[in-house]
Amino acid sequence: MRWLAGLAVLAVAACTAEPADPEAQFERDLASAREQARGALSFFWERFADPGDGEYDFSLKAAFPRRDGQPGNEEAWVQYIARAPDKIVGQLASAPRHLGDLKKGAIMEFQESQVVDWAFFQGEKLLGHYTTRVMLPRLDTTQADIMREVLSADPKGEGQ
16 A cells, blocks of 8 residues: 555656756747747738838847857847838847847848738837746846837737
8 A cells, every 4th residue: 555655756756847857948938939020920011011100110120040050049129111012121130149240220121921920110109029027037127117018908909
């Protein structure tokens, strides 16, 4: 009978969840935010093609292959975008860290498949920024407070 009790303890221990890895959870949350942003990309393109009153400052966040010899991508915001059937063109909104000698303002060409987030203003509120919403707890307090002030309650501005 003791062996049965011991087996029950082992079974319960095996089912007990281990403490979550915060970095792994953050990466899962970012991946989910990218999926949500991509899922709402048609909304962005509709507004981009025919902006409503007070809609402006359209930008995209895209994943660019690193140019520093390391594998992977660097995600960077691109502003002043133009869309053609076969590509998107825009300017880097900030200085990249892993894109070689490219600087803020560099002209970038990319495919829609590289887009991981989008943003634009609707009046005084900033829509989109799915990934930024996930990163808020990791931003310095001042930067996070500024972003919270301008971010819409919902990324698509619904229920505002």
